[in-house]
Every structure is written in C-alpha cells, then in structure tokens.
Amino acid sequence: MSKLLRPKPLAFTVGILAVIVISLVFFRVPLPTILLPGEAIPGLAIGKFKITNTFVATIIADIVVLVLSFLAVRQMQDVPESKLQNIFEWVYEIFEGMLTDIGGKEKARAWIGVFLTILLFLLAANWMELIPGIDSIGVIEPVEVAYAEKGVNVGYEIQHFWLFETLTNKQVKLTPADMEEIEKEKEEAESAGEVYHPHNPRGYVLTPYVRAATTDLNLTIGLALLVVIWSHVIGFRRLGGKYARRFAMPVITGMKLVDIFVGVLEFISEFAKIISLSFRLFGNIFAGQVLLFVMAFLVSFLLPLPFFGLELFAGFMQAFVFAILTFIYFEQATHSHAGDEHH
Amino acid sequence: MVEILSPGLAIGLGAIGPGIGIGLLVMGALQAMGRNPEVAGEIRTNMILGIVFAESIAIYALVVALLLLFVGAPGLK
Amino acid sequence: MAALGLNFNYLLSYIVNFFLLYFLLKKFVFPAISQMLDDRKKRIAEGLTAADAARREAEEERKKLMAQLEAERAEAQQRVAAASAQAEKVKEDILAQARREAEAIKTSAIEEAEAEKQRILAEAHKQIAELAMLATERVVREGLDEKTQHKIIEDFLSQVSLN
Numbered sequence: 001m002s003k004l005l006r007p008k009p010l011a012f013t014v015g016i017l018a019v020i021v022i023s024l025v026f027f028r029v030p031l032p033t034i035l036l037p038g039e040a041i042p043g044l045a046i047g048k049f050k051i052t053n054t055f056v057a058t059i060i061a062d063i064v065v066l067v068l069s070f071l072a073v074r075q076m077q078d079v080p081e082s083k084l085q086n087i088f089e090w091v092y093e094i095f096e097g098m099l100t101d102i103g104g105k106e107k108a109r110a111w112i113g114v115f116l117t118i119l120l121f122l123l124a125a126n127w128m129e130l131i132p133g134i135d136s137i138g139v140i141e142p143v144e145v146a147y148a149e150k151g152v153n154v155g156y157e158i159q160h161f162w163l164f165e166t167l168t169n170k171q172v173k174l175t176p177a178d179m180e181e182i183e184k185e186k187e188e189a190e191s192a193g194e195v196y197h198p199h200n201p202r203g204y205v206l207t208p209y210v211r212a213a214t215t216d217l218n219l220t221i222g223l224a225l226l227v228v229i230w231s232h233v234i235g236f237r238r239l240g241g242k243y244a245r246r247f248a249m250p251v252i253t254g255m256k257l258v259d260i261f262v263g264v265l266e267f268i269s270e271f272a273k274i275i276s277l278s279f280r281l282f283g284n285i286f287a288g289q290v291l292l293f294v295m296a297f298l299v300s301f302l303l304p305l306p307f308f309g310l311e312l313f314a315g316f317m318q319a320f321v322f323a324i325l326t327f328i329y330f331e332q333a334t335h336s337h338a339g340d341e342h343h
Numbered sequence: 344m345v346e347i348l349s350p351g352l353a354i355g356l357g358a359i360g361p362g363i364g365i366g367l368l369v370m371g372a373l374q375a376m377g378r379n380p381e382v383a384g385e386i387r388t389n390m391i392l393g394i395v396f397a398e399s400i401a402i403y404a405l406v407v408a409l410l411l412l413f414v415g416a417p418g419l420k
Numbered sequence: 421m422a423a424l425g426l427n428f429n430y431l432l433s434y435i436v437n438f439f440l441l442y443f444l445l446k447k448f449v450f451p452a453i454s455q456m457l458d459d460r461k462k463r464i465a466e467g468l469t470a471a472d473a474a475r476r477e478a479e480e481e482r483k484k485l486m487a488q489l490e491a492e493r494a495e496a497q498q499r500v501a502a503a504s505a506q507a508e509k510v511k512e513d514i515l516a517q518a519r520r521e522a523e524a525i526k527t528s529a530i531e532e533a534e535a536e537k538q539r540i541l542a543e544a545h546k547q548i549a550e551l552a553m554l555a556t557e558r559v560v561r562e563g564l565d566e567k568t569q570h571k572i573i574e575d576f577l578s579q580v581s582l583n
Binding site: 035036037038049052055058059062065066069070072073076078088089092093109112113114116117120121216217218219221222223225226 | 423424425426427429430431432433434435437438439440441442444445446448449450452453454456457459460463
Binding site for chain 2: 036098101102272275276279280283287317320321324325328
C-alpha cells in the first residue's frame, strides 16, 4: 500500500481511474447488434446475390494476402533487402520444417502450399476484427427494417455529428406490441408491392461494411468441407482401393460386428472433423469479437486493450491450428495402415 | 427463462471438462519440456494439437449453445 | 440452418474464393519462394565447398612453403657451420705458422748468441795468448829474477783483469 502512495504510482493509478470514470460518464458506446449470420449490407447486391459484410472482409483479406505476397516475390534477391521477402522466406522455412517433422519431406513439399494459403488467409481474416473502428463504420437503417429482415429487436437513438449520423448509447427496445405492428405493416407493404420502410422509425441499427470474415459460418464450414473432401481425394489418389478399406472394413473382412462398428466410427469421425474444424475457428473468432464488443461497451477506454492482445494471439492460434490440422488430415489420409506395408 | 438459461448451461457445463483437460495437458507438456528442453519444440506442437482436440469438446457445447440461442430448441418457442 | 446463417450460395462463393486464392499463390508465390530458398541453399553449399577447398589449398601451400623454408634454413646452418669450421682451421694454421716462426726466430737468436760467444771467447783466447807471448818476450828480454817475475805476472794479470 505504501508503494502506491509514492508520487509516480499514485499519479498513474489516479490517471487510469480518471480515464475509466471519464469514459464511463462521457464516452458510452452502444453494444453492436450481435448477429450470427453475415449481415447483408443494405443496398449492395449483385443480382440476387446480396453482398454481406463478411464477404467484403473475405475479399479484403484476399487482396491483403495477394498484395503482400506478390510484393514479397516481385523482386526476389539473393541477399534480400526487402523485409517482406525476408518475412515470407522465414515463414516458409519455419513451417516447411515443422511440416517435415510431422509428415516427412515429400509430403511437406507437396502440401505446404495449401498450408500456407490457409494460414495466411485465415490470419488476415481473423485479425481483421482487431482493426479499431471496423465495426463502427457502416450503414444505418431503421430498427424496424432490421427486425423484419433479421429479427433484431434492439435499436439505438441517432444523432447528427457534422456530416455523419452516429448512434448514441440510448437503447430502444421493441416491445411485443411494436413487433406485431411491424409485422403487420410489412405484410401490407409487401402486398402492395412496395419495399417496407417505416414512416417514423423508433430507433436505428448499424450494419458495418466489414466484419471479420471468419465470424461467418459459411466461410468456416465451406473451408472445413473443402479440406476434408480434399483429404479424401488425396487419400484415394495415393492409396487407391486400399483407401476405401478403412470405411468399408466389413465388406472386406467379412461383416464382423466390430468391423462394422469401426467403419461407422470412421464415418462419424469424418463429420466430427468438419464440425470441429469449422466451429472451432468460428467459435473462437466470433466469441473474441463479442468479447471486444462487450469490453468496449463496459468501459470504452483502456479496458479493451488487454483483450486486443489476447485476440491477437487467439487469431494466430486458430489460423495455425486450422492449417496444421489440414495438413494432418492430408497426412492421415495418405497413411496406409501399418499392416499393409512397412515403413 | 429456459431459453436464456439453456444456452448458458450448455456452454458452461460443456466447458468444465475441456478446461480441466487442457489444464492437465499443459501441465504434462510443461513438465516434459522442463525435464528435457531439447525437444521442447516437438512437445509444444503436440501440446497445441492436444489442446485443440480437447477444445473441440467445448466446441460441440458451443455449437449446441449457439443452436439453442439463435435457432431455439424444438418445441420451445 | 438459416438462423445460423448457412446459405449454400455463400458457402460455394467462399470455397471458390479460397480456390482462387490458392491457385494464385500456388502458381506465382510459393514456387518463387521455394526456388529462391533452394537456390540459396545450393549456393551456400557451393560457397562452403569452395571455401573449404580454398582453405585446404592454402594449407597445403603453407606447408610446402614451410618445408622449403626449413630446408633453406638447414642449408644455411650447414653453410655457417662449414664456414666456421674453415675459419677455425685457418686460425689454427695461422697460429701454428706463427708459433713455428717464433720458434725459428728464437732458435736463430740463440744460435747467433752462441756463435758470438764462441767468437768472443776465441778472440779472448787469441788476445790472452798474444799477451802471454808479449809477456814472455818481455821476461825473456829483461832476464828474470824472482821479484821481477812476480811483478810481471802481476802486471800482466792486472792488465788481463783490466781488460
């Protein structure tokens, strides 16, 4: 306690407390609308294909990865002067070594492309949630429209700030009576062939232009599906008929009960792979984003800072885990059973 | 009430097991690293993989919780 | 499923998107990096081998030079030894010569002195004889009494001793 009373630590503590109090009193931020699906950005669509903010983030992540990697290999030098080339070579070497440890040189060389593509893409996609303000720039629309389309029932009041409109932290909750009214109005508008738009909006919600791509289940499930199916294709290509054996044990060994059980388990484990791969990535990043939202909602300054560090780590870890599991699945698929041949 | 409680219970109870499991796993890995630091890299990779597999149990709980939260349990509405 | 946001179109678009990314990176980026790394590895290996060879060569060169140097040194030593032996011999010769000469000079000096002595002795004998003759003549001429005889002899002897 006496240590805290010295001038420097005391000033530090008081400063932190002051910042927290100021942010609690003057800088309350609204809790963003937490939605599981990627949110379609209003007024942005190619034909029937509504562009969601996670899709935008995916494109941005693609561009970031492509631009960085092309810059890195644009002028390859034997003695690299560009840091980017150095970093890429370093990453390549480290992970090639790691994959060689797991699956041997030949397999590491064959699949490091997939590994690094997944790693880099997911890194860019995961870390996008950490860009400050990325969730607060978007399109503001009436909460009624959001309720009718996505079931959002909490809006915020709006204020004008120079040229922009911003949400305040004053919540507007839709009551059940409001909801019924909205549904009725929407039906009327649709039967009249119009786009539903409330005359006097109760509140507003914000749809950000960009939301971290991996908080969309479509991306993670798509990637997991792709990876698992790809592993089967590779297994079948390398091992041929032998590969089918592990799923069809009973057919070959003569319908023993245990073999049927093993075959079914192998089958289930393939689905478990897809579920755990996709939901691990999605769950971690989505939960991380919600965590950052909630921390900023509680105290807008200072408090979110350590969680940014945590999410930086988690984002890397999830990208790495997804990539290394992909490699391991590939490796397992081409790994014939010990009895079949000697290694 | 049940709608609010059930997702919370699903993820909360489902996280207990993996929590203990990951703790034990990391304990073992760290002891192994302390005993022979020359294979620390290999142990670390395997530790991360082990954590990932333990974590996937929690992921199943998360899936259930999310389903309960956003889709709703059948028969409850 | 729709509540979870699952939508086949989006799913497909993400898969296609990933494939595109994979294709581009696989086609243009990874081979470049991999080739660069391989090239560099090869060049480093070559450089190391070359350096090794150069070092070995230098070592051999050094050994050869050392051997040559050693041989030259030995030769020089031999030469110095020979020279000093010769010098010793010359010194001995000179010394012997000098000794011999000194001996000769000494011998000749002694001989000369002896000869002189003999010559002087002979001279003395001759003079004594002459004096004796002279004395005898005088004695014979004066006639000899005892006293005179003694006086003459004493004179003569004093003369002789005086001489």
